[in-house]
Amino acid sequence: MKTILNRSVRIARIPFAALLVVAVAAFAAAEKDDDRWSRRGDRGDLVWWPALEIAGDAGRGHGLFLDLCAGCHRSGDSGGGPGPDLSRVGNWKAEKVLHDIVDPNAEVDDEYVSYIVETTDGEVYTGLLVESTGGGVVLRVAGDLIEVPAERVRDVRSDGLSTMPEGLTAGLEHADMADLLAFLNR
Helix, strand or coil, X not given: CXXXXXXXXXXXXXXXXXXXXXXXXXXXXXXXXXXXXXXXXXXXXXXXXXXXXXXXXXXXXHHHHHHHCCCCCEECCEECCCCCECHHXXXXXXXXXXXXXXXXXXXXXXXHEEEEEEECCCCEXXXXXXXXXXXXXXXXXXXXXXXXXXXXXXXXXXXXXXCCCCCCCCCCCHHXXXXXXXXXXX
8 A cells, every 4th residue: 555645744655446336335225325315216205304404483384384285185184185194204204205295106095096088079088086887986085976887988097196296395495394394393
């Protein structure tokens, strides 16, 4: 091993190959660990990680909840709609709540999987499957029930995705996300 004299400090030169091996191993371990956050591995939640370090304001978060979430979710006395009741997420880790907001398709309960119904006259509806009997279907689309009788159904399929749209965080700042998390985790 060679040494380099640098202003009276002796620094051992570590072979580049050894550094490369260590860096690749560390990167592989980090990638494996990071996959727990997203089955697709897009890691969008990492962009929002700084929000977890900010003390959010639950009052401002309530306003954001009303604007972004209350059409589909309930939390306490606020909101409603076809999505899960978020009143109990206060028991969850903030990291999980953040991840579910940023990547709503990573983990989807069967009852909230999106279904697409195409009709014989070209209409397309996307929503939660409420009922499917005799070839006809009933979907919950936002707050409405859409009934498509069997004779009008061309195709019914699930894309396996959540009805919660991606991209709800567009236009938000880290402080906004911290506020929303403070409200949801109250």
